[in-house]
Amino acid sequence: MKAVPAIVITGLASLFLHFDVQACAVCFSSSENTRAAFYLTTAFLTVLPVAMLIGGFYWVRKLQQKHDAVDQS
Amino acid sequence: MGQTTVTHDSHAAHGHDHHEQSFIMKYFFSTDHKIIGLQYMFTGMFMAIVGGYFAYAFRMQLAFPGMEVPLYGTVGPGQYNMLITNHGAIMIFWVAMPVLIAAFGNILIPLMIGCDDMVFPRLNRLSYQIFLLSVVVLFMSFFVQGGGFGGAWTSYPPLSAVAEYNLTDWGASLWLIAVALEFVAFLIGGINFVTTSMNARAPGMRMTDIPIVVWMIVLASIMFMASVGPLIAGSVMLLMDQRVGTTFFVPSGGGDPVLWQHLFWFFGHPEVYVVLLPALGIVAEIMTTFARKKLFGYKTILYTTFATGGLAFVVWAHHQFIAGIDPRMANIFLVTTLLISIPIAEILFSYVATLYGGSIEFRTPMLWALGFLVTFLLGGVTGIYLGSSALDIYFHDSYFVIAHFHSTFFPIAIIGMFAGLYHWYPKMFGRMMDETLGKIHFWGTIIPFNGIFLPLFLVGMAGQHRRIYNFQHFPDLATADLQGIRVFATVSLVTMLLFQFVFAYNFFVSMFKGEKAPANPWKSNTLEWTVPSPPPHGNFAELPTVYRGPYEYSVPGNKEDYWPQNMPDRN
Amino acid sequence: MILLVAPEIPANSNAERRQLVSSSIFATVILIMTEVMFFAALISAYMIIRSGAEEWPPWGQPRLPVFATALNSLTLLASAFCLHRSVKVFSSQSSQSKQLLALTIALGTVFVSVQGYEWVQLISFGLTITSSTYGGVFYLIIGAHGLHVIGGLLALLACLRRLNSTSQQLTIDNLRAAQIFWYFVVGVWPVLYTLVYLL
Numbered sequence: 001m002k003a004v005p006a007i008v009i010t011g012l013a014s015l016f017l018h019f020d021v022q023a024c025a026v027c028f029s030s031s032e033n034t035r036a037a038f039y040l041t042t043a044f045l046t047v048l049p050v051a052m053l054i055g056g057f058y059w060v061r062k063l064q065q066k067h068d069a070v071d072q073s
Numbered sequence: 074m075g076q077t078t079v080t081h082d083s084h085a086a087h088g089h090d091h092h093e094q095s096f097i098m099k100y101f102f103s104t105d106h107k108i109i110g111l112q113y114m115f116t117g118m119f120m121a122i123v124g125g126y127f128a129y130a131f132r133m134q135l136a137f138p139g140m141e142v143p144l145y146g147t148v149g150p151g152q153y154n155m156l157i158t159n160h161g162a163i164m165i166f167w168v169a170m171p172v173l174i175a176a177f178g179n180i181l182i183p184l185m186i187g188c189d190d191m192v193f194p195r196l197n198r199l200s201y202q203i204f205l206l207s208v209v210v211l212f213m214s215f216f217v218q219g220g221g222f223g224g225a226w227t228s229y230p231p232l233s234a235v236a237e238y239n240l241t242d243w244g245a246s247l248w249l250i251a252v253a254l255e256f257v258a259f260l261i262g263g264i265n266f267v268t269t270s271m272n273a274r275a276p277g278m279r280m281t282d283i284p285i286v287v288w289m290i291v292l293a294s295i296m297f298m299a300s301v302g303p304l305i306a307g308s309v310m311l312l313m314d315q316r317v318g319t320t321f322f323v324p325s326g327g328g329d330p331v332l333w334q335h336l337f338w339f340f341g342h343p344e345v346y347v348v349l350l351p352a353l354g355i356v357a358e359i360m361t362t363f364a365r366k367k368l369f370g371y372k373t374i375l376y377t378t379f380a381t382g383g384l385a386f387v388v389w390a391h392h393q394f395i396a397g398i399d400p401r402m403a404n405i406f407l408v409t410t411l412l413i414s415i416p417i418a419e420i421l422f423s424y425v426a427t428l429y430g431g432s433i434e435f436r437t438p439m440l441w442a443l444g445f446l447v448t449f450l451l452g453g454v455t456g457i458y459l460g461s462s463a464l465d466i467y468f469h470d471s472y473f474v475i476a477h478f479h480s481t482f483f484p485i486a487i488i489g490m491f492a493g494l495y496h497w498y499p500k501m502f503g504r505m506m507d508e509t510l511g512k513i514h515f516w517g518t519i520i521p522f523n524g525i526f527l528p529l530f531l532v533g534m535a536g537q538h539r540r541i542y543n544f545q546h547f548p549d550l551a552t553a554d555l556q557g558i559r560v561f562a563t564v565s566l567v568t569m570l571l572f573q574f575v576f577a578y579n580f581f582v583s584m585f586k587g588e589k590a591p592a593n594p595w596k597s598n599t600l601e602w603t604v605p606s607p608p609p610h611g612n613f614a615e616l617p618t619v620y621r622g623p624y625e626y627s628v629p630g631n632k633e634d635y636w637p638q639n640m641p642d643r644n
Numbered sequence: 645m646i647l648l649v650a651p652e653i654p655a656n657s658n659a660e661r662r663q664l665v666s667s668s669i670f671a672t673v674i675l676i677m678t679e680v681m682f683f684a685a686l687i688s689a690y691m692i693i694r695s696g697a698e699e700w701p702p703w704g705q706p707r708l709p710v711f712a713t714a715l716n717s718l719t720l721l722a723s724a725f726c727l728h729r730s731v732k733v734f735s736s737q738s739s740q741s742k743q744l745l746a747l748t749i750a751l752g753t754v755f756v757s758v759q760g761y762e763w764v765q766l767i768s769f770g771l772t773i774t775s776s777t778y779g780g781v782f783y784l785i786i787g788a789h790g791l792h793v794i795g796g797l798l799a800l801l802a803c804l805r806r807l808n809s810t811s812q813q814l815t816i817d818n819l820r821a822a823q824i825f826w827y828f829v830v831g832v833w834p835v836l837y838t839l840v841y842l843l
Contacts, residue, residue: 011408031695031696033695033696034329034692034695034696035399036695037691037692037694037695037696038331038335038398038399038402038692039399039401039402040691041335041687041688041691041692042335042390042402044684044687044688045303045335045339045681045684045685045688046386046387048680048681048684049299049300049386049681050383050386050387052299052677052680053295053299053382053383053386054383056295056673056677057379060271060664063664063665064280064664067662067664068279192667192671193667193671260675260678263674264671264674264675265671267670267674268667268670268671268674271664271670272662272663272664272665272667272670273662273663274662276662295674295677298674298677298678299677299678299681300681301678301681302678302679302680302681302682302683302684302685303681303682303684303685303688304685305682305685306682306685306686306689306788307685307689309784309788310689310784313773313780313784317773317774318774319773319774319777319780319784320774320777320780321689321693321777321780321781321784326777327693327696327697327776327777328693328696328777329692329693329696332688332689332692332693335688335692336685336688336689339685
């Protein structure tokens with residue numbers, strides 16, 4: 001279990017290893033702007049549904065608890 | 074909205090007319106959830122025949138290039154592209170989704186949660202009608218000038234956006250319209266599923282008393298609805314590129330082709346889990362019934378499924394590893410992709426633990442469920458390799474990918490479908506299917522299936538690229554041993570398709586001549602087995618009350634080894 | 645004929661369904677989840693296409709009427725406020741509620757009409773959907789929102805019609821469902837306005 005922090009740190013560090021590597025030389029845009037936009041929209045599109053699902057989960061759970069409280073009384 | 078407000082919980086006011094309905098009204102314009110489910114199922118099975126026929130045609134072309142394919146004719150390059158494109162699209166959008174989610178969802182959800190119909194019956198009917206329209210539009214796309222769309226089921230622009238590139242001007246547009254209509258149909262259906270299972274449960278049924286297959290279909294519907302928005306937006310944009318002349322995805326006009334991949338795979342990857350979850354649910358029901366044992370870790374499976382649902386939204390860019398996305402982003406998606414194998418593996422381990430120590434009956438549905446577990450495992454394990462962004466550079470777009478996702482999708486869509494069909498056939502049609510023929514069908518499907526796709530892993534590793542209509546044009550790939558493997562895969566495919574006639578015979582003959590099914594032929598616990606087979610309109614003569622979870626098998630102290638959910642006392 | 649469905653038996657149509665929350669509200673919330681993702685995708689598309697452009701707005705393309713649209717946005721916000729009041733007094737003062745609902749619809753119609761007029765002007769100035777990606781994303785996003793406004797107006801009109809009819813009673817839950825949808829339509833507008841007009 002001692003190795004876990006080392007693995008985590010190496011994994012996170014590897015995220016910054018290839019800062020300037022371009023995977024595709026022929027793609028439409030290599031501008032920093034477009035890359036930033038893709039980053040931003042990826043994060044946006046990823047976080048939004050997960051947040052909504054978590055919110056929905058708690059909403060339904062709250063409704064169900066209210067429901068159960070009515071049943072018991 | 075109009076529909077929503079009109080049909081709002083007015084189930085008292087509609088549908089339960091006592092006069093005899095005409096055949097057309099009863100089977101084509103019914104608002105009964107069972108009829109709509111069967112409509113989806115028959116349409117999906119018909120589309121499976123079309124998709125299988127396409128697969129037959131292009132596999133024959135690959136094994137025997139240039140030969141006139143019996144029952145099809147010569148497959149040219151354009152034809153080949155059209156066949157593979159529509160095979161993929163049909164099998165995912167018009168077979169897996171309608172059968173696994175729409176058909177089983179419609180038939181099972183109201184019966185399993187103990188209510189008389191969906192919450193919005195007329196919306197449900199509308200959902201099927203839009204789906205049918207999408208089928209019609211898809212078929213129209215095959216017969217317009219230039220033929221059906223051939224830009225692969227992912228329809229990457231600029232190939233798909235510009236008619237001069239893809240040479241199928243209207244074929245591409247109609248294909249896209251068909252896909253968009255299909256999404257609208259499932260959107261309506263999905264809203265109905267989620268609302269029904271949350272709002273119309275039988276008295277006493279707590280959240281954790283809902284059968285796992287209902288949960289899985291509900292979660293799949295929620296995931297579908299949270300992911301489909303971007304693809305609808307993307308489809309609208311692509312359609313405008315094709316028909317109006319905008320350049321959203323065309324680089325020459327200032328657009329960005331990677332943007333389409335972005336929007337497409339944002340839907341495309343959750344979609345994998347959307348079709349996987351109902352199949353997992355079906356298998357769970359069958360395993361616990363035929364192992365006569367309580368499902369191992371109901372809550373674990375439930376929460377793991379929630380986790381899968383969340384994770385499914387953060388893995389999608391692994392389809393774009395070599396599309397020119399930022400390598401830093403690829404790294405993050407590599408990690409999440411490998412992470413998502415953990416909850417899925419956990420669910421499968423729970424299933425194995427359910428089997429452990431059970432008294433297993435090898436009836437036909439159980440065989441299919443076990444077959445699902447084994448073949449899906451093979452597909453899942455090969456996914457680990459592809460999830461690595463470094464290996465993906467080599468494997469991308471090769472037959473290894475094809476073999477990988479067929480090893481996942483085939484168990485999901487075909488084996489899962491057959492498992493569910495054999496299991497609930499008595500409930501759907503009131504007759505039993507023939508066991509011997511069912512077992513012949515099982516072995517005749519599962520062995521040739523592996524005969525098709527295990528060799529394709531090999532040719533994929535040898536560097537065989539996908540979407541090429543004749544490998545004889547590539548000296549490195551035209552060698553005799555590789556060609557031998559291709560012929561073997563094709564022969565396996567034909568064998569597998571021939572064995573489906575056994576199923577067709579069994580299916581239709583049992584419908585009329587099969588042994589009459591009792592209400593509960595498998596001695597199962599869930600509510601749908603407490604009503605007669607087939608269930609009457611309105612399902613329950615008297616709404617059931619639920620006292621316990623759905624998986625109380627072999628409880629000590631009971632006379633019988635099953636304990637229906639609505640039975641108040643020990644039996 | 646095989647019996648896919650056994651002969652009619654009286655269903656338990658009068659059995660009470662135990663709802664967590666009214667089904668129409670629940671369904672609307674799920675629909676809005678999809679709509680949020682739909683607009684999120686349009687916003688993403690806008691940002692990516694814009695980031696690839698060298699000049700935004702491109703040379704020779706007309707500028708958007710920022711101030712006039714800001715004023716127009718106020719009518720949309722006012723309509724949301726009217727609807728809020730209308731729902732609040734729904735059970736106590738039904739005639740006032742009806743008037744407020746009609747006012748909401750009127751304000752929404754004004755918004756759509758002014759937007760339509762703006763489009764006609766812009767097209768005459770040379771900003772069309774095919775003139776550049778700038779025009780393309782503008783008409784795509786604002787058009788998608790406009791269609792949602794029209795959809796919301798139709799839902800509110802259906803509510804108003806049922807409020808007037810004697811045969812079909814409008815329940816508070818129906819109105820709430822339409823209200824949630826209208827709030828979504830109004831709520832997403834400032835985001836789109838900021839993105840497309842201001843930034």
